[in-house]
Amino acid sequence: MIGALLYLRLTSLRNLVVYRVGRLRQPRYLIGAAATVAYFYFSFLRRLRFAGTGGNAMSAAIIALIVAGFCATMCAIALLTIAYAWISPSATPGLQFSEAEIAFLFPAPLSRRMLIHFRLLSTQLAILFTSVLTAVVFGRTQFVGGNALMRAAGLWVILSAFSLTLAGTNLAVARLREASEHFLLWRMAAVASIASYVFAVVWYASAFLKLGSSSAFFSEDGLGGLAPGLLASSPVRWLVLPYRIVFGPYFASGLYGFAQAAVPALGLLALLYYWVSSTEYRFEEGSIALAEKRAAMKATMLRGEAPKAGIFKPRPQPGPFPLSPTGPQEVAFLWKNLLSMRSSLLSRRTIVMAFSITIWMSFALGPLFSRRGGSYSTIIVVFCGIAACYTLLIGPQVARQDLRSDLPNADILKTFPIEGWRLALGELLAPAAVLSLVLWFLIIVCSFALDTGGSVEWLTAGVRLAAALCLAAAAPVFCVVLLIVPNLIMVLLPAWYQASRQRGGGIELMGQRLILGIAQLLVALFVAVPGVLFGSLIIFSLFVHIGLIPAIVLAAAVVLAILVGEAAVGLWAIGARFETFDPSMEIK
Amino acid sequence: MIEVEALAKRYGSFTAVGNLSFSVRPGEVLGLVGPNGAGKTSTLRCIAGIIPMNAGAVRIAGHDLASDPVAAKRELAFFPDEPRLFDYLTVRQHLAFVARIYGVAGHEAIAEPLLAELELADKADVLPVELSRGMKQKLVIACGLLHSPRAMFFDEPLTGLDPLGIRRMKDSIVRRAREGAAVVLSSHLLHLLEEVCTHVLILKKGEKVAGGTLAEVSAQFSNGEADVGLEEIFMRATGGSES
Secondary structure: OHHHHHHHHHHHHHHHHHHHHHHOOOHHHHHHHHHHHHHHHHHHHHHHHOOOOOOOOOOHHHHHHHHHHHHHHHHHHHHHHHHHHHHOOOOOOOOOOOHHHHHHHOOOOOOHHHHHHHHHHHHHHHHHHHHHHHHHHOOOOHHHOOOHHHHHHHHHHHHHHHHHHHHHHHHHHHHHHHHOOOHHHHHHHHHHHHHHHHHHHHHHHHHHHHOHHHHHHHOOOOHHHHHHHHHHOOOHHHHOHHHHHHHHHHHOOOHHHHHHHHHHHHHHHHHHHHHHHOOOOOOHHHHHHHHHHHHHHHHHHHOOOOOOOOOOOOOOOOOOOOOOOOOOOHHHHHHHHHHHHHHHOOOHHHHHHHHHHHHHHHHHHHHHHHHOOOOHHHHHHHHHHHHHHHHHHOHHHHOOOOOOOOHHHHHHHHHOOOOHHHHHHHHHHHHHHHHHHHHHHHHHHHHHHOOOOOOOOOOOHHHHHHHHHHHHHHHHHHHHHHHHHHHHHHHHOHHHHHHHHOOOOOHHHHHHHHHHHHHHHHHHHHHHHHHHHHHHHHHHHHHHHHOHHHHHHHHHHHHHHHHHHHHHHHHHHHHHHHHOOOHHHHOO | OEEEEEEEEEEOOEEEEEEEEEEEOOOOEEEEEOOOOOOHHHHHHHHOOOOOOOEEEEEEOOEEOOOOHHHHHHOEEEEOOOOOOOOOOOHHHHHHHHHHHHOOOOHHHHHHHHHHHOOOHHHOOOOHHHOOHHHHHHHHHHHHHOOOOOEEEEEOOOOOOOHHHHHHHHHHHHHHHHOOOEEEEEOOOHHHHHHHOOEEEEEEOOEEEEEEEHHHHHHHHOOOOOOOOHHHHHHHHHOOOOO
């Protein structure tokens, strides 16, 4: 069985490497790979290479404290994840097999335990790859001691221990649900134990920090010794023993230290492995559900939508408005995409996220402005400005219920009796409408918040009203123009676009995503420039002669004309390209 | 009704379809057969306006597909082998959407009997995710038939259908043809073609090997033998291999 696993993994890896290297002959992959290498070089390696040579290098004590804090956070997250597995156990937990593995291995003459071995060993290989990659990319961070190989091995121990513990917990919980009549009591006991453990660690750690002897740690020189001091104090030392064992190899400074730390760590891993592999739980059903969920998430991402957390099951919704069978065909696309948006974009998660961002910004901006003597109306205007910028820059990437989400249905769309540009317009209407509504709301709020009560002479109610109406008129067209950019890129470079929707895929696809993202931003800025330039020019050159309100209206008319022209050109380009678009060749 | 002249479709240097000509008149059902990679799907997708052809001309109900695609597409319906549906539209909403695209006034009066015929009436308000593959296929068929197309293209239409569905599908194709539609049907199921088709077109490596009525093609490859089935004709015409 191990031989079969190794054959599968090694052959797949070899073929993957051959395939990836081979496709570098295509310019787009070569350019993508070059972009990623450049990105990594300038973002990580170059900076790390020169770290410590500049004057801004952090002191070793601060770094040690940051590392300790980071590790403590990781441990807390791991513990929380384990606790969550007890608090809210999955109805059918499973091991993570791919759909192909399920198809080939589940009907094969393999025992359940062998399948668990297969899965666990596969996971270990994946973790080892991640660990080596991380150690190589961040290999120049010397503060933890040791060399890159030791750090890779150390990281593998940490990640494997967490992975095995989580898998074991899930299977144990499921086994208990299956076998025990007192499942709830078991869960309560487990959660109570975890809570008691956390309480004990926090209690004794606080006691240590309050001790007079620890005050020396809080000087700049002693800061680096704070975490080791805490971990050496009793009883924290014993309470965190499993964590110390797991983290031991990663923080070992020399070969001897590493060997010393590796023995108990590997022993612990072996114990965990034995625990998980000896679990007698029928995981097949859960594994199939998990594989289907992953496949659905992948398909969702390929459609250009955000992957849903948990098992997402859309529910039928009534149409956003009654759709008459006759009239402009574009309205049918608006209707369809609004329906889709209501189900996917305007979810509870989005609302919670928007609410959280609003609260966070209020808290962040409030003190900032109050410290500088700003009024609430200033805060609101700045808030609206930031929100508008985000809506214009991020909005077209989030609201993608347009041609991008319909790309898998290109076959069907192409049989529809509608001109390409009209189809493109119809597809863009729904996201443009939603983004426009957001902008209109912000414009209305701003126009009220900008009421200075006469302290700014030129900012009269008339000026505010004229500016608000002009901005409101330009907003939908500008949204359409911004939405045209990613849609045009998609039909012009479908392979690049598809690559940007997939997870992973190698450094060449990562580079393609980078280039595509930057290109979208640049093109969006480029199409905005003419309108902004001409609008500003007209207002500043004419307001003295014809008054501010007429100047604003005139500028808005010119800006609107420019935007409509850009939108028309963009829609024509998308339509023309879509009409010659070959889904069988280009979506690969 | 469907006229194809010197159609060619190339993928890079590979010619999927080359210099293919045929016509299908109202009431005729043309069976498109050939080994894997013979160019059947490429042909169907070209004449349905999904993928651009490299050469040739296609006319649907007198409308040239290249110069007047909108008018041509208004007259046709394409039924893919893999049902593609919109995730967030229920069965009924799919029909409403398609009705608007094709401008089918009073579509409810057409949709209800269609849903009943395809046994989708009790699923009218569910999303595609809750439909089996066969039901999705039926929904695609309902959407395609809603605007009463005069030219219909079926790519492996029986995939995923249950025996009753297969029977109804066959009856439906024959009935639509009798009502005046021109049908092109691509399938590997030769017995289906024998039952449903009036004409057959055998492709191999993108080129026409034989074409005509079943009797004509049979005569061409029967070598004087009586009662030679389409399967045997197919084997003789294609040499029994893809290459």
